[in-house]
Amino acid sequence: MDPWSECEGKKAHDPIFQTYPSQNYRQLVDGLCKERSTNAVVARIGRCIWVPGPIIVGAGPSGLAVSACLKEKNVDSLVLERSNCIASLWQLKTYDRLSLHLPRQFCELPLMPFPANYPIYPSKQQFVAYLESYAARFGICPTYNRTVVSAEYDEQLLLWRARTRATGTMGEEIEYVSRWLVVATGENAEAVMPEIDGLEDFKGTVMHTSSYKSGSAFAGKRVLVVGSGNSGMEVCLDLCNHNAQPYIVVRDAVHILPREMLGQSTFGLSMWLLKWLPVHVVDRILLLIARTMLGDTAQLGLIKRPTMGPLELKSLSGKTPVLDVGTFAKIKCGDIKVFFTMTEVQSMKMIAQ
Ligand SMILES: Cc1cc2nc3c(=O)[nH]c(=O)nc-3n(C[C@H](O)[C@H](O)[C@H](O)COP(=O)(O)OP(=O)(O)OC[C@H]3O[C@@H](n4cnc5c(N)ncnc54)[C@H](O)[C@@H]3O)c2cc1C
Numbered sequence: 001m002d003p004w005s006e007c008e009g010k011k012a013h014d015p016i017f018q019t020y021p022s023q024n025y026r027q028l029v030d031g032l033c034k035e036r037s038t039n040a041v042v043a044r045i046g047r048c049i050w051v052p053g054p055i056i057v058g059a060g061p062s063g064l065a066v067s068a069c070l071k072e073k074n075v076d077s078l079v080l081e082r083s084n085c086i087a088s089l090w091q092l093k094t095y096d097r098l099s100l101h102l103p104r105q106f107c108e109l110p111l112m113p114f115p116a117n118y119p120i121y122p123s124k125q126q127f128v129a130y131l132e133s134y135a136a137r138f139g140i141c142p143t144y145n146r147t148v149v150s151a152e153y154d155e156q157l158l159l160w161r162a163r164t165r166a167t168g169t170m171g172e173e174i175e176y177v178s179r180w181l182v183v184a185t186g187e188n189a190e191a192v193m194p195e196i197d198g199l200e201d202f203k204g205t206v207m208h209t210s211s212y213k214s215g216s217a218f219a220g221k222r223v224l225v226v227g228s229g230n231s232g233m234e235v236c237l238d239l240c241n242h243n244a245q246p247y248i249v250v251r252d253a254v255h256i257l258p259r260e261m262l263g264q265s266t267f268g269l270s271m272w273l274l275k276w277l278p279v280h281v282v283d284r285i286l287l288l289i290a291r292t293m294l295g296d297t298a299q300l301g302l303i304k305r306p307t308m309g310p311l312e313l314k315s316l317s318g319k320t321p322v323l324d325v326g327t328f329a330k331i332k333c334g335d336i337k338v339f340f341t342m343t344e345v346q347s348m349k350m351i352a353q
Contacts, residue, residue, distance in 0.1 A: 047174045053077045054180035055162050057151070059086045059142040061131060063184035065109040068138035072111060078176065079142035082167045086142060087131045089188060090124055093210035097238050098124040101230060101323050103265045109134055120265070146174075151181055194226065209235060215242030222247065224339075228254050228303070230320065233327040236336045247337045250303055255310040255321035256328055261289045266323060270311060283309020294328055303331075303338065 054070065056063045059081035067077045085091050099121040100107050104114045107127070112134050118126055135141075151162040160181035164174050191208040199206065209231045215238040223239050225232050228250040239246040257266050264272075266286065273282040287309060298304045306313055310321035330336045 047172070049174060049176050051078045051176050051178040053178070054182055055080065055160065055176050055178045056182040056184055057148045057162065058184035058186060058189070059083075059135075059140075059144075060089055060184060060186050060189070061087060061107075061109060062186065063142075063182070064131060064135055064138075064140055066182050066184060067140045068109065068111055068134065071138045071140070077182075078178075079140060080146045080148055080162070080164060080176070081142040081144050082147035084144050086135050086140075087128055089186060090128050090131070093191075094124055095209070095212050095231075095235065095238060096124075096214045097234070100124075100127060101259075102267045106267060106271075112137060149173075151183070153181075196226070215239040215244050218242060218244035220244065224249065227251075228322070230322050233322050234325060237325065237327040237330060240330050240335050245337075246335075247339060248331075249339045249341075251341065253304040253306040255287075255290075255305055255313065256294065256297060256303060256324050257286060257290050257310060257321050258293050259323040259325055261286070261293070274311070279311050279315070280309060283311050286310060294324070295332075297328075 053076045054066075056066055056077050056079045059079050063079055063081070064086060067079050070077050081088070083092065101121075103120050104118055104122055107122075108114050109131075114122065114130055118130070122130070145167045146164045147167045148162050148164050151160060153160055159177050159179055162176045162178075162181060164176065165171060191210045193208055209227075212235055215235075218239055219242050222245045225236050225239070225246055225248045228248055232248060233256075236246040236248050259266060261269055270282060270286060273285060277285075287305070306319075308316070313319050314321065327336065331338060
């Protein structure tokens with residue numbers, strides 16, 4: 001028997017793969033729900049739902065990809081999404097001018113390539129359209145507006161229990177129970193606001209980048225951007241392009257690399273070089289080319305580079321280098337002003353006021 005048929009045969013007798021739970025599992029889950037309803041702490045749990053396949057938390061690109069790959073193997077899954085749409089980060093929490101930062105071949109999901117007529121860096125609208133047709137093609141219908149508030153593995157039952165609530169409410173809890181849990185909640189899904197002394201007295205508009213859409217709302221205004229990652233840098237460029245005056249706070253040393261080098265995407269070139277060379281050698285090559293193209297950022301008194309190379313730093317700390325799409329030229333010519341500490345900013349009494 002070939003391994004696939006053997007696997008199919010085993011599935012036929014595995015209660016997990018049956019559309020309706022077996023009597024044993026049904027009794028188990030019924031018992032579980034009764035036990036819970038008598039427990040004062042969790043007495044508010046209203047319903048308990050048995051999920052025959054895996055539970056996937058999050059309908060972003062990762063959650064969709066996992067669900068599609070499972071579907072390809074005839075395994076149904078349940079996708080729980082706290083928002084009201086797929087890819088909520090891309091649809092609801094990104095600025096208008098956003099395109100993929102990496103070339104499309106590095107961002108496409110398994111089993112379905114991007115449409116051939118897409119550009120190298122698809123726009124966010126194109127990326128979202130691709131994800132919607134991806135979900136449609138694999139029949140992925142997430143359960144929307146359902147936030148997973150906790151998930152724990154029950155050692156006795158050997159099952160995952162994912163407790164959920166309708167998003168934004170303290171309403172009835174529903175507990176989903178399954179043998180498998182996939183957490184695909186993303187690394188950028190939560191907005192983090194830094195604590196800044198005196199911010200409460202600031203009279204102007206304060207927003208997180210996840211609420212920023214376009215510089216058109218800031219034409220003629222001075223805007224302070226706190227944070228010099230890819231989003232902060234690109235927001236500054238957008239503000240410039242809409243005739244606002246951006247100031248950026250650069251707290252730490254940061255690697256800025258051109259988005260493209262030697263006619264190729266920097267990311268693609270890095271991946272290719274890493275096949276042949278160790279990471280510290282690739283880092284040296286990248287920095288040499290970046291210096292030729294951008295100049296010595298530290299010597300110009302603009303932005304210092306970390307002592308560790310960009311790829312090594314990314315793999316050890318998760319800190320992503322900035323892939324420059326034009327912001328650095330605006331910094332060099334003074335259209336974007338750089339502050340190095342918030343103290344410097346505070347001494348100017350929040351310049352944007
Ligand atoms: C400005 C910007 C540009 C980027 N450019 C690129 C790029 O060019 N290429 C690239 O590959 N990546 C890029 N990224 C990284 C981005 O993280 C990925 O593109 C992608 O969105 C990650 O997918 P994900 O499914 O892991 O996470 P997300 O897209 O963050 O999806 C997570 C989902 O989980 C849901 N969720 C979270 N918590 C819960 C919960 N408790 N219960 C239920 N649902 C929950 C969220 O609502 C969300 O829909 C960029 C990110 C940003 C912010």
